Amino acid sequence: MKLVRATFSLVLFCLCITSVQAALPDFRDLVKQASPAVVNISTVQQAQTQTQGMPEFQLPEGQEIPEIFKHFFRFPQGPGQNAPRRKAPQSLGSGFIISEDGYILTNHHVVAEAEKVIVRLSDRRELEAEVIGSDKRSDVALLKIEATELPVVKVGDSDKAEVGEWVLAIGSPFGFDHSVTAGIISATDRSLTNETYVPFIQTDVAINPGNSGGPLFNLSGEVIGINSQIYTRSGGFMGLSFSIPMSVAMEVVDQLKDKGSVSRGWLGVIIQEVSRDLAESFGLDKPEGALVAKVLPGSPAEAAGLREGDIIYSFNGQSINRSGDLPHQVGRISPETDAKVGIVRGGKKKFITVTIGLLPAPGEELKTSASKSKASSANRLNIQISALDDQLRERLGVTSGVVVRRVEEGAGAESGLMVGDVITMLNGDEIDSVDVFAGVVAELPDKKAVPMRIVRRGSPMFVPLKLK
Structure with a gap:
C-alpha cells in the first residue's frame, strides 16, 4: 500500500512539473529566427597619445637616452610620433536591422559624438555605418550600411503590448554578442524624469551596458521596443529596464529618413501632477489630469486661451490621467495641426481648440518677458509679503x-510656503499687487482647500491652501 501511494505521489509530481514546463514559453525558435538581424555596434573616437602633455627633453645628436629618463621625459622620435592617434573600436551597444538594404536602429546615446560607427553582423562581417539621423529627445538613431539581402526583424505593434506578457531581449551586454535574456512587461506608458517624449515600456528583462539599442521581442518574434535605459544603484541590472516603444521609434525613423531630424508638437505649458489635496481644492472627484502651472508667453496655449490653473483631462480624444501623459500625446502631433483639448476650469469642463506649434530647441521654451508691482503686508495666512521690484x-x-518675505506658524506655513516664493494666483484670481492679494485673502472661505499658484526658484507650481 505504501508503495502504491509513493508511486502515485511521484506520478502526480511529474505531472505537475510537466504542466509547469508546458506553461513556460520556449524561446528557442524565436532566438534562431531573430538573432541574425541583431548587430553589435562599436564606435571609434580620436584620442591623444598617452605621452602627450609630458615635458619634452632634447639630447645632443648622437647621444643615447639613459633608460631611467624615458619614464620622466618625452623624447622626439621622428615625424608624426606624437600626433593624435585613434583608439581601437569600442563596443558600446547593440542594434537591429529593419530593412534588407541596410537600415539599422539603435540608441542616440550609443552613437552620439562618434567619429566612426562600426557595425558587426551576425556573420562576423564588420561594416562602417553612416548616421542618417539621431534624435536625442527620443534616444533613437538611424544608421545605414552598404549591404543587400540582409536578415531583418519583424516590427510589431507596441500599442498592443500588455502588462504581464513575456518578452525577450537580444544584445551585446559587456561586449558578449547575441546574449539572450527574458522576462515580462512590468508596465506600459511609463514616464521617466527628463524623458518627457517617450512613454516607456518597463520590463524585468535583464539589461546591462551594451544592451542599449537592442531589440525587445514579443512571443510572436516581433520587435515591440528598443532597449534604452535601466534603473540602477550599482551600475548593473536591478530588475527595472525601460524600452522605447516601436510606435514612437518608427515615427522618428520616418522623419529621420525624410529630413535627418525630428519635428515635434508643442503646446507651451508647464504642468504638474494633480495630488489628492489639489484635486479637492479644485473641486475634482479624484486626482487626475495635468495642472497648468504656467502658460508660456507667445505659445500656442496662450494663443488658444489656456490659463494657469486649468486642468487638462483629455487631448485629442485621449484621456490624460497623469501629467506625464500629456507630453507623450502632444509630441506626436504634427506642428500646425489643430488639437481638441479638454479642460476643467472653475469646476466646469469645456473644450478648447489649440493649433499645435513646433517644439523649440532645448532651453528655448522658457524664455519669458517682464511687467508690474508694489509694497508690504500681514494677513490670515500669517505671512509677510512685499511687491516685486524690477530686479x-x-x-x-x-x-x-x-x-x-517671512513665514510664521499658520495656514501659509502648513501649505508649504517658503521665504522667496512668489504668489501669482490665489483661488483662481491673478495676484498683481499687495492690495489685490489682501482683498483675495479676506474673501477666502474657512476650512476649504483653495489652489494657490507660486513660483519657487523659477519653477511654477500649485499648492493647496486651507484656512482653519
Missing part, C-alpha cells in the same frame, strides 16, 4: 505677483 522680476522670471 526680483528679472531674477525670478515672473511678471507679477507678491514675494513672501
